[in-house]
Amino acid sequence: QGPPPVTRYNLNKVTVTSDPVRNQEHILILTPMARFYQEYWDNLLRLNYPHELITLGFILPKTKEGNQATSMLQKQIQKTQNHGPEKDRFKSIIILRQDFDPAVVSQDESERHKLANQKARREVMAKARNSLLFTTLGPSTSWVLWLDADIVETAPTLIQDLASHDKPIIVANCFQKYYDPESKKMAERPYDFNSWQDSETALKMAEQMGPDDILLEGYAELATYRTLLAYMSTPGGSKDLVVPLDGVGGTALLVKADVHRDGAMFPPFAFYHLIESEGFAKMAKRLGWQPYGLPNYKVYHYNE
Numbered sequence: 363q364g365p366p367p368v369t370r371y372n373l374n375k376v377t378v379t380s381d382p383v384r385n386q387e388h389i390l391i392l393t394p395m396a397r398f399y400q401e402y403w404d405n406l407l408r409l410n411y412p413h414e415l416i417t418l419g420f421i422l423p424k425t426k427e428g429n430q431a432t433s434m435l436q437k438q439i440q441k442t443q444n445h446g447p448e449k450d451r452f453k454s455i456i457i458l459r460q461d462f463d464p465a466v467v468s469q470d471e472s473e474r475h476k477l478a479n480q481k482a483r484r485e486v487m488a489k490a491r492n493s494l495l496f497t498t499l500g501p502s503t504s505w506v507l508w509l510d511a512d513i514v515e516t517a518p519t520l521i522q523d524l525a526s527h528d529k530p531i532i533v534a535n536c537f538q539k540y541y542d543p544e545s546k547k548m549a550e551r552p553y554d555f556n557s558w559q560d561s562e563t564a565l566k567m568a569e570q571m572g573p574d575d576i577l578l579e580g581y582a583e584l585a586t587y588r589t590l591l592a593y594m595s596t597p598g599g600s601k602d603l604v605v606p607l608d609g610v611g612g613t614a615l616l617v618k619a620d621v622h623r624d625g626a627m628f629p630p631f632a633f634y635h636l637i638e639s640e641g642f643a644k645m646a647k648r649l650g651w652q653p654y655g656l657p658n659y660k661v662y663h664y665n666e
């Protein structure tokens with residue numbers, strides 16, 4: 363028996379282009395998952411990027427709820443990978459169980475979104491994303507799509523659409539559908555406020571803060587006057603409209619793998635007074651990669 367084989371990868375042969383299907387580019391879809399929603403899985407299956415080029419990675423907390431979500435996820439994976447049509451099957455799937463405790467915050471929306479709970483929660487989210495990223499990013503990965511477990515509706519062409527802009531980091535606008543009792547019709551409203559362009563006010567607030575303090579978006583107590591992607595959409599506006607951003611949310615975020623390879627991650631600490639996905643945008647910018655957002659290209663968040 364000879365020595366173990368050496369595998370060589372030339373990273374310069376891993377292309378990252380605006381036509382990733384034609385160039386057979388590998389994509390890693392990463393999802394931190396506290397709860398399993400069937401609608402998320404069904405939407406994922408509908409993505410028409412060739413599934414043989416897609417690796418899925420999940421990380422779930424080791425709580426009662428996390429255990430339940432894991433078993434529901436595994437059941438769907440079994441069904442798709444072993445019994446479903448060939449074209450639905452993904453290249454590979456990795457499930458990680460978190461080795462640190464989730465923030466002691468209930469997963470209910472009102473609790474989750476309380477300002478007092480944010481720092482601990484975002485810190486745990488950042489660590490979950492980093493663990494997931496650093497264990498799954500491979501030598502042939504061209505793209506990383508961050509897709510939250512509660513994104514239940516996207517275009518089937520989500521990956522191609524986001525990649526077509528050829529940006530290092532690009533985020534869709536995350537909305538939520540709801541029943542409007544006044545019009546008695548379904549309507550939609552902005553959901554994710556983590557994608558924004560900075561303001562003088564926010565920068566001044568940051569200047570006055572202690573080294574561990576973080577700025578958060580979407581709280582009246584912390585009026586930042588940033589320009590939010592959530593409010594940049596216009597009725598009938600072009601889906602191809604692209605705007606530069608300073609902060610991004612992680613709900614549906616496409617990143618060129620080289621941005622992560624350069625070292626851009628999700629700071630679980632105050633980085634320029636930003637944390638998690640917003641800190642990631644800042645870190646990427648410091649590395650020379652500009653984030654962008656699509657005001658009129660929407661994805662939809664679950665409504666609890």
Ligand code: GDP
Nearest residue numbers: 394395396397421422423464474490510511512
């Ligand atoms: P929100 O939409 O801003 O309220 O944020 P979420 O609570 O939906 O969290 C974002 C994503 O992370 C979702 O996919 C959640 O399922 C997932 N998530 C939330 N908390 C945890 C956690 O403690 N551990 C892991 N692994 N995932 C989590």
Ligand code: MN
Nearest residue numbers: 510512513663
């Ligand atoms: Mn969510």
